[in-house]
Amino acid sequence: xxTGQPGGGRKVGIASQQDFAGAVxxxxxxxxxxxxxxxxxxxxxxxxxxxxxPKSLAAIVVALGVLLLLTSLKVEGPKLDRWSAxxxxxxxxxxxxxxxxxxxxxxxxxxxLPAIGLIASGPLVAIVSAYASPExxxxxxxxFGTVMTAFCAAIFKYALGLPIPLAPWLLGY
Amino acid sequence: xxxxxNLALGFEVVWKIIWWSPSLLPGLxxxxxxxxxxxxxxCLVGTLIGVLPGVGPIATIAMLLPITFGLDPVxxxxxxxxxxxxxxxxxxxxxxxxxxxxxxxxxxxxxxxHQMAKQGRAGVALGIAAIGSFIAGSVATxxxxxxxxxxxxLALLFGPAEYFSLxxxxxxxxxxxxRGSILKAIAMIMMGxxxxxxxxxxxxxxxxxxxxxxxxxxxxxxxxxxxxxxGFAEVIKNLESPETRDVVRQKVGRLLPNLExxxxxxxxxxxxxxxxSILGILPGNGAVLGPFASYTLEKKLAKxxxxxxxxxxxxxxxxxxxNNAGAQTSFIPLxxxxxxxxxxxxxxxxxxxxxxxIPGPQVMTKNPQLFWGMIASMWVGNLMLLIINLPLIGLWxxxxxxxxxxxxxxxxxxxxxxxxxxxxQPVDVAMTAFFGLFGYALIKFGFxxxxxxxxxxxxxxxxxxxxQALIISRGSFMTFVERPISAGLLIVAAxxxxxxxxxxxxxxxDVVFTENS
Numbered sequence: 001x002x003t004g005q006p007g008g009g010r011k012v013g014i015a016s017q018q019d020f021a022g023a024v025x026x027x028x029x030x031x032x033x034x035x036x037x038x039x040x041x042x043x044x045x046x047x048x049x050x051x052x053x054p055k056s057l058a059a060i061v062v063a064l065g066v067l068l069l070l071t072s073l074k075v076e077g078p079k080l081d082r083w084s085a086x087x088x089x090x091x092x093x094x095x096x097x098x099x100x101x102x103x104x105x106x107x108x109x110x111x112x113l114p115a116i117g118l119i120a121s122g123p124l125v126a127i128v129s130a131y132a133s134p135e136x137x138x139x140x141x142x143x144f145g146t147v148m149t150a151f152c153a154a155i156f157k158y159a160l161g162l163p164i165p166l167a168p169w170l171l172g173y
Numbered sequence: 174x175x176x177x178x179n180l181a182l183g184f185e186v187v188w189k190i191i192w193w194s195p196s197l198l199p200g201l202x203x204x205x206x207x208x209x210x211x212x213x214x215x216c217l218v219g220t221l222i223g224v225l226p227g228v229g230p231i232a233t234i235a236m237l238l239p240i241t242f243g244l245d246p247v248x249x250x251x252x253x254x255x256x257x258x259x260x261x262x263x264x265x266x267x268x269x270x271x272x273x274x275x276x277x278x279x280x281x282x283x284x285x286x287h288q289m290a291k292q293g294r295a296g297v298a299l300g301i302a303a304i305g306s307f308i309a310g311s312v313a314t315x316x317x318x319x320x321x322x323x324x325x326x327l328a329l330l331f332g333p334a335e336y337f338s339l340x341x342x343x344x345x346x347x348x349x350x351x352r353g354s355i356l357k358a359i360a361m362i363m364m365g366x367x368x369x370x371x372x373x374x375x376x377x378x379x380x381x382x383x384x385x386x387x388x389x390x391x392x393x394x395x396x397x398x399x400x401x402x403x404g405f406a407e408v409i410k411n412l413e414s415p416e417t418r419d420v421v422r423q424k425v426g427r428l429l430p431n432l433e434x435x436x437x438x439x440x441x442x443x444x445x446x447x448x449x450s451i452l453g454i455l456p457g458n459g460a461v462l463g464p465f466a467s468y469t470l471e472k473k474l475a476k477x478x479x480x481x482x483x484x485x486x487x488x489x490x491x492x493x494x495x496n497n498a499g500a501q502t503s504f505i506p507l508x509x510x511x512x513x514x515x516x517x518x519x520x521x522x523x524x525x526x527x528x529x530x531i532p533g534p535q536v537m538t539k540n541p542q543l544f545w546g547m548i549a550s551m552w553v554g555n556l557m558l559l560i561i562n563l564p565l566i567g568l569w570x571x572x573x574x575x576x577x578x579x580x581x582x583x584x585x586x587x588x589x590x591x592x593x594x595x596x597x598q599p600v601d602v603a604m605t606a607f608f609g610l611f612g613y614a615l616i617k618f619g620f621x622x623x624x625x626x627x628x629x630x631x632x633x634x635x636x637x638x639x640x641q642a643l644i645i646s647r648g649s650f651m652t653f654v655e656r657p658i659s660a661g662l663l664i665v666a667a668x669x670x671x672x673x674x675x676x677x678x679x680x681x682x683d684v685v686f687t688e689n690s
Contacts, residue, residue, distance in 0.1 A: 019354075022618030026360055033367055036382040040374075046648030048640050050374035050381055057367040064360040071356070081617050087412035088613060091405060091585065092606045098589040099602035118590070125589055126582035132412050135578045148583050152590055160243055162594045 016077025019068055026065030033058035087132040094129030097121070103165060117167040118157070122149030179541070180318055183549030186247060186542050187212070208251050211244065212550050215252035216557045219259020222587075224569045225580060226267050227411045229276035230260035231626075232404040234520045235396045236587050238527075239594035246528040247543050251550040253524050257517065258554045261500050262306065262562060265493055266569050269298045271420050277352075277623070278496045281464040285481060285488030287421075296426040298489050299566055301438050303559050304430070305490045306497035309446040310555030313501035316450055317508070318548055321537060324509035328534035331510070333641035334652050338662040339456060340512060340631045340638070344624075345666040346457025349673040351621045358624050361615075365628020366635065368393060375637060388600045395523050397592060397601050398629060399516060401608025402615070402622045404588045408581050409613050420573050428563050434486050441471050441491035449495030453502030458515035458627060460499030464492035501551060507532050508544065512631070516623060519630035527595075 014020045033054060043049025099105075101124065104115030116124075126145030130136045156162045166173060187208050194202040218240070222233045237256050241249040261278075268279040269286035282302070289298040331339070344362050351358035371382045372392025383389040430438065448470065449463035471491045472481045481488050504521075506514045511533030513519040525532050530543065537544045562569075592605050615622050646652030654660045 018617075018619045019357075022357065022620060025614060025618055026364070029364065030367075033382060036384065037370075040379065040381055044648060045643055045650070048643060050377050050379045053636050053639075054367065054370040054381055057363055057370065060363050061360065061367060064356065064363060068356055068360065078619065083613075083617060084409065084413040087409045088610065091409050091412070091581075092609060094582075094585060095405070095589050095606040095609070096603050098593075099599040099606070102593060102599050102602075105599065122586055122590075125586050129585050130578070130582050132409075133578045133581065135576070137578075140579065141582065144579050145582060145586075148586055152586065156239070156590055156594065160240055162239060162242065163597055164590065164594060 014073060015075055016072045017080040018078045019072035019075075021080050023065045023069035023072055026068065027062055030058045030060075030062035030065055033061070086134075090132035091129050094125045094127075094132075097128055098125045115165060115168050117165040117169070117171075118149065118153055119167040119170070122152060175322065176315075176318055179322075179545050180549060182541060183318075183545030183547075186546030187251070187549045187553055208248055208546070208550065209553065211248050211252040212255040212554050213557055213561070215255020216259040216554055217561060219256035220263040220266070220558070220562060220565075220569070221259075221572075223260035223263020224266050224572055225263075225584065226271055226273040226573065226577070227407050228584060229264060229403060229407075230257065231276070231399050231516050231520065232407070232588070233260040233263070234517060234524075235400045235404065236591040238396060238520070238524055239591050241524065242527070242594070246525075246530055247546050249528050250525065250530070250543065250547050253521065254547060254550055255554045255557070257500070257521075258310070258497075258551075258558055261497065262303070262558050263569075265302050265306075265496070266299060266562075266566070267573065269302065269489070270295060270570060271573055277461050278464050278499070281468045281492040282489060282496075284468070285483070285485050288482065288484035289486065289489065290421040291423060292484050293423040293426050294484065295421055295423065296428040296566065297430050297434060297486070299425075300428040300563065301430050301434065301486055301490045302493040303562055305438065305442045305445065305494035307555045307559045308442055309449060309494035309496075309498035310501055311552055312446050313450050313453070313498045314548060314552040314555075316502060317505055317551070318545075320454075320505055321509060321544070321548070324505065325534045325537050328510045330658070332656070333638040333645065334656050334659045335662065336510075336512075336638040337635060337642055338653055338659040338666070339510070340635045342662045342666040342669075343456030343506075343512065343514060344628060344631065345670045346455055346459060347624045347627045349669055350458055350461055351624045353619060353621055355673060357620050361620050361622070361625040362628040365625040365630075366632045368398070368625075369629045369632025370636065375633075376640070388598065388604070392633070393604070393629075394595065394601060395519060395630065396595050397605045398608055399520060399626060400588055400592055401605045401610075402612030402626065403516075404584070405605060405609025406612030406616060406622075408584060409609065410616055411577065412581065420570070425566060425570060428566065430486070437486050438490035441467070441487040442494045444470060445491035445494030446498045449498030450502045452495075453499030453514075454505050456506050456512060456514045458503075458623065460496075460503045460515060461623075463495035463499035467491040467495035497555070504551075508536060508547075509534060512634070513627075516626040516630065519626065522630070 037051050037054040040051025041049035042051050098121050100113050101116045102121045105113050123145040127141055130141040153166055156164055157166055188206060189208050190204045191207045192202040193205045218237060222228060222236060234256055241252050264276055264279045265282050268274045268282040269290050272283050272287040274280040274283050286298045348355060348358040348362060371389055373390050374381055380390055445467040448467050452459040452463045468488060471487045472478050503514045503518055506512050507518045513522050522532055589602050592602050612622055642652055
């Protein structure tokens with residue numbers, strides 16, 4: 001980035017890093033949507049086709065992105081914050097693992113994850129996502145995750161009768 | 174007199190008694206006021222989850238949606254309304270005790286509420302918030318009951334063109350009321366509208382932008398989007414900064430304000446109620462403006478404005494009343510026109526649809542029990558908040574002392590189970606995680622996610638009405654300006670947008686939002 005030099009008093013090029021990145025984000029998404037909707041018929045105003053609105057909206061998003069890009073070069077604004085990779089990674093990994101294991105799932109290369117049900121998926125979410133915080137204490141998480149899972153099982157499965165699998169390998173449901 | 178007979182019908186529904194015979198004790202049957210009980214449970218768990226820092230009403234409702242699934246529609250909606258008020262009140266509690274606003278509307282409460290808490294007057298702050306909310310809620314309930322019938326009749330005059338223009342106006346309001354740059358807010362609305370077009374086209378049945386991914390063919394689930402952007406993304410953001418939660422160490426103190434404090438608060442509560450009620454009716458999340466407006470007004474009217482920001486009770490009483498009044502009157506556009514004015518109401522639409530109720534003018538005529546029962550339960554819910562929360566404040570304080578490192582895995586677990594339970598689809602959880610990433614990117618790029626959600630919510634209806642209107646007018650856009658009501662709504666929309674773009678006003682707008690955050 002042009003403004004990256006530490007202590008550089010004079011800013012060259014981009015005046016607002018945040019807006020610049022946001023503008024690129026908008027343009028990428030807009031172009032992606034244009035590409036994804038390219039096979040849809042526009043239709044006419046009298047009888048709008050399925051593609052009319054998605055294409056127009058995507059074009060507007062791209063246009064707004066370009067506008068934002070231009071202003072970001074001129075108007076001073078905040079810098080881009082650092083992304084916290086650790087929090088992002090473990091929080092998302094934990095919830096994806098829940099999705100993959102609650103009822104089991106097929107992975108590429110003929111691999112298959114077993115359906116371990118809430119009894120095991122619950123603590124799994126708690127433990128994996130707990131990595132996201134550097135302050136985590138392991139014994140605490142283990143106990144807390146187990147207790148929370150039992151609590152959720154009692155509420156969602158027994159009190160409310162929702163069809164969430166508890167432990168298919170142990171209880172058969 | 175219609176109003177009273179309708180409200181009477183509503184209270185009858187709320188007081189419905191069923192006879193429950195426990196299987197352990199044959200021959201015995203116990204009267205259970207089932208709807209009252211559901212309202213109570215809703216308020217309680219709503220507050221419980223809403224109190225957690227960083228969990229706003231949207232995430233709370235999305236998380237708790239599944240617990241209403243087994244109920245009949247009336248009971249479920251009464252419980253949801255309870256959850257909603259609980260979540261709102263829980264947010265104020267966090268704002269006062271920990272200085273963390275759960276959502277935009279309780280930002281103002283942190284200013285004086287937390288100062289009061291630091292002076293050992295947390296109890297009074299919470300007490301006056303509850304009392305003010307109750308009074309505001311009572312007035313707003315009557316207002317909904319009174320306006321419900323005439324607005325429903327008005328809604329029947331609305332054709333597709335009017336609906337389209339009304340939604341455009343709502344979106345323009347949302348742009349103006351968003352924090353930060355107007356250009357970015359417009360981009361968010363457009364992005365929301367764009368996301369809403371994903372899925373099967375209503376008229377031709379063609380798949381749009383689904384990438385051949387089957388779970389997308391029904392479109393994105395609103396709960397998935399909302400939970401990703403407001404649940405997961407918030408958690409990730411909160412994890413970034415090392416925890417600095419300053420839960421008040423001072424005594425909570427007495428809860429009931431004394432006579433002097435009541436006198437000071439009476440007028441702010443009344444003014445806050447009026448302001449909040451009016452702004453809440455506006456489509457496009459007008460309710461968010463209520464607390465800001467009330468706070469500014471009280472500061473202007475005060476004899477000694479310097480007290481504000483240092484624990485002035487008026488600065489809690491007014492905004493909290495406005496907040497609750499607005500939270501409640503924002504049901505009006507939903508129940509009469511079928512248009513959700515903000516993201517929370519959009520979740521309500523989702524909940525109602527799950528229970529087979531399509532919000533709109535026909536609810537009141539086809540399903541009066543449900544309509545009036547829900548309105549009566551709003552008042553009961555407000556009363557319950559007053560009764561159950563005042564003694565439970567000690568418990569909330571303890572809950573707030575649970576460190577975030579324990580809290581966030583539990584929040585995530587709840588989110589996962591909640592999302593899974595909505596459709597029993599594991600893939601929904603994975604998609605929520607994806608939108609968590611998306612939402613986190615939005616936060617980092619300085620986009621406000623609320624307008625996106627509103628755009629998404631109104632998108633499908635907007636497209637449907639636009640296509641209908643254009644079919645009727647044979648493809649002429651003039652239909653939107655030739656019909657007087659539609660033209661009027663569009664003019665309002667244009668004026669609002671232009672005024673917000675005027676340099677002098679936009680500077681003031683920046684000041685309002687930055688000073689208070």
